Amino acid sequence: MDYKDLANLIFPEIKDISYYEEKYPKRNLKEGAIVTRFAPSPTGFVHIGGLYQSLIARKLANQTEGVFFLRIEDTDQKREVENGVTDIVNSLKEFEIEPDEGMTSETEEKGDYGPYKQSLRKEIYQAYAKYLIEQGKAYPCFCTPEEGEEIRAKQEAAKIRPGYYGVWAKCRNNTVEEMCEKIKNGESYIIRFKSPGREDRKIKHHDVIKGNVDFPENDQDIVIIKADGLPTYHFAHAVDDHLMGTTHVIRGDEWLSSVPLHLQLFHELGFKPPKYAHIAPIMKNDNGNKRKLSKRKDPEAAVTYYEEEGIPEIAVKEYLLNIANSNFENWRRANQDKSIDEFELQLNKMSVSGALFDMVKLYDVGKLAISRMTAEEVYEKSYKWAKKHDEELVKMLDDKEYSLKVFGIERGNKKPRKDIAKWSDVKENIEYMYDEKFMNKNQEYPYQVIQDKEEIKKILNLYLEKYYDEKDDKQAWFDKIKELSGEMGYAKEVKEFKENPGKYKAHVGDVSTVLRVALTGRTNTPDMYEIMQILGKESIQKRFEKAIKEL
RNA sequence: GGCCCCGUGGUCAAGCGGUUAAGACAUCGCCCUUUCACGGCGGAGACAUGGGUUCGAUUCCCGUCGGGGUCACCA
Numbered sequence: 005m006d007y008k009d010l011a012n013l014i015f016p017e018i019k020d021i022s023y024y025e026e027k028y029p030k031r032n033l034k035e036g037a038i039v040t041r042f043a044p045s046p047t048g049f050v051h052i053g054g055l056y057q058s059l060i061a062r063k064l065a066n067q068t069e070g071v072f073f074l075r076i077e078d079t080d081q082k083r084e085v086e087n088g089v090t091d092i093v094n095s096l097k098e099f100e101i102e103p104d105e106g107m108t109s110e111t112e113e114k115g116d117y118g119p120y121k122q123s124l125r126k127e128i129y130q131a132y133a134k135y136l137i138e139q140g141k142a143y144p145c146f147c148t149p150e151e152g153e154e155i156r157a158k159q160e161a162a163k164i165r166p167g168y169y170g171v172w173a174k175c176r177n178n179t180v181e182e183m184c185e186k187i188k189n190g191e192s193y194i195i196r197f198k199s200p201g202r203e204d205r206k207i208k209h210h211d212v213i214k215g216n217v218d219f220p221e222n223d224q225d226i227v228i229i230k231a232d233g234l235p236t237y238h239f240a241h242a243v244d245d246h247l248m249g250t251t252h253v254i255r256g257d258e259w260l261s262s263v264p265l266h267l268q269l270f271h272e273l274g275f276k277p278p279k280y281a282h283i284a285p286i287m288k289n290d291n292g293n294k295r296k297l298s299k300r301k302d303p304e305a306a307v308t309y310y311e312e313e314g315i316p317e318i319a320v321k322e323y324l325l326n327i328a329n330s331n332f333e334n335w336r337r338a339n340q341d342k343s344i345d346e347f348e349l350q351l352n353k354m355s356v357s358g359a360l361f362d363m364v365k366l367y368d369v370g371k372l373a374i375s376r377m378t379a380e381e382v383y384e385k386s387y388k389w390a391k392k393h394d395e396e397l398v399k400m401l402d403d404k405e406y407s408l409k410v411f412g413i414e415r416g417n418k419k420p421r422k423d424i425a426k427w428s429d430v431k432e433n434i435e436y437m438y439d440e441k442f443m444n445k446n447q448e449y450p451y452q453v454i455q456d457k458e459e460i461k462k463i464l465n466l467y468l469e470k471y472y473d474e475k476d477d478k479q480a481w482f483d484k485i486k487e488l489s490g491e492m493g494y495a496k497e498v499k500e501f502k503e504n505p506g507k508y509k510a511h512v513g514d515v516s517t518v519l520r521v522a523l524t525g526r527t528n529t530p531d532m533y534e535i536m537q538i539l540g541k542e543s544i545q546k547r548f549e550k551a552i553k554e555l
Numbered sequence: 556g557g558c559c560c561c562g563u564g565g566u567c568a569a570g571c572g573g574u575u576a577a578g579a580c581a582u583c584g585c586c587c588u589u590u591c592a593c594g595g596c597g598g599a600g601a602c603a604u605g606g607g608u609u610c611g612a613u614u615c616c617c618g619u620c621g622g623g624g625u626c627a628c629c630a
Contacts, residue, residue, distance in 0.1 A: 287623080365567070
């Protein structure tokens with residue numbers, strides 16, 4: 005009896021690894037091409053950190069003419085969630101992050117290195133496990149989960165390092181005969197890796213983001229094949245990323261401490277290890293403590309949150325890019341109308357420690373992004389959002405021609421407005437421009453300096469009767485308000501008023517405020533000339549009448 | 556607890572032995588021929604701490620403190 009017999013006893017029908025090595029040849033890519041992936045478990049919505057990783061991975065593959073693929077890590081079937089894969093695929097699509105290969109739906113995939121769903125790769129993992137057993141580098145372990153817990157308890161009590169290693173690794177010293185015997189007797193077992201490592205030896209490792217890191221070698225005989233025949237994460241990672249030709253593993257830095265294990269696995273399997281880039285997590289301030297954004301506690305951890313809130317996808321991506329490479333901001337400033345695809349991301353410029361998520365900053369990025377859009381784009385995107393989240397807004401936007409004018413206010417000039425951060429701000433922002441909304445509402449009129457009802461009535465009437473002319477250009481329009489002010493005893497210039505406050509009732513700005521409030525029901529609006537142009541004389545008239553009636 | 560990583564203004568961050576220690580967001584003030592927004596100008600605000608090394612440390616070394624990660628038949 006030897007290892008080979010043992011391997012055959014455990015995996016009788018399993019192919020030799022040479023089959024897979026041939027089936028998945030080395031990728032034919034140009035020098036320096038990065039092959040990387042996003043490898044989530046289908047356990048619910050995509051986390052903002054997952055999006056962050058994907059964004060970086062996608063960019064890197066693009067920059068180097070490499071490959072970015074989506075692999076589903078569903079080896080823990082207990083945690084799986086209905087439509088988990090679909091959710092992931094759709095979330096990426098929402099942000100225009102399209103994998104070159106991998107799952108495209110719950111059951112479909114594209115690419116030559118599949119299957120891209122781990123539960124479908126069972127025989128592949130078993131082939132490599134068999135290969136390790138044949139070489140005496142892996143073995144069946146007959147310890148029950150309960151025994152495992154006992155061992156752990158003992159170790160904890162004795163205050164020594166927990167785990168299945170050294171003298172604690174009972175099953176590693178079974179003879180081949182003993183192992184075969186137990187298997188034939190029907191004892192249940194799992195497969196463990198027989199670690200050649202020693203805890204008192206150090207390994208040096210260079211992480212693309214974290215830099216040089218020293219670790220003790222791995223000496224744990226970790227399980228590679230579970231009782232259900234599926235691999236653990238570590239083993240699947242080694243096998244898949246080898247077979248799929250991954251050059252760079254970009255993942256969350258919670259994996260950093262398993263690098264010694266992974267390197268060992270690659271080595272014992274005879275694989276060339278990939279480069280690792282461990283990304284610092286996105287954190288949240290929780291009562292003065294930093295912690296990772298949590299799927300359970302923080303709604304903003306889910307990428308779906310941003311869609312619901314109406315934060316533009318591009319804003320989320322730009323914000324993330326900003327966290328990734330802080331020079332992005334300067335680049336953006338200097339390249340206003342370039343696509344973010346043109347920005348060259350550098351892994352080694354990424355921060356080593358986790359950044360606190362800053363919603364306020366995100367909003368600012370959103371404002372900037374939206375201010376750069378054309379009225380048409382703003383219209384399309386807010387309409388799309390409204391259809392899912394706000395019926396009232398849909399009704400307003402149904403009138404496209406008019407809405408385009410509204411969105412066009414102060415847009416497109418060198419100093420575009422920056423007042424919409426997210427699509428959910430739109431309604432509040434443009435509501436008063438729609439007669440059917442404005443006229444049927446019990447409007448508040450927050451008049452300020454000029455409060456006297458008769459005075460307000462007089463200003464409104466006089467303006468309409470004597471001064472307002474639709475055909476006026478902006479300067480003429482402006483001058484007329486001054487004239488109106490003068491006629492009624494208000495200062496035509498604010499400065500003048502400030503110099504001689506006693507000489508006037510108030511100033512032109514206060515008169516304008518009356519017009520503005522009567523017209524829109526608010527004291528803060530964009531350029532009133534443009535508003536009047538869009539509203540048109542008839543509407544202005546109706547609005548003034550309403551204002552007078554509701555004085 | 557062991558192991559690993561990190562520590563520049565409120566936040567994100569440049570800087571890598573000699574700098575008046577950038578910039579962005581937030582905040583405050585002023586200006587921008589009438590609001591708001593935009594924009595401009597300006598203000599306040601930081602190298603966790605103690606030891607070294609050095610002519611000189613935010614930058615290098617060690618300790619302390621603080622933060623984070625990880626120690627599963629989960630990923």
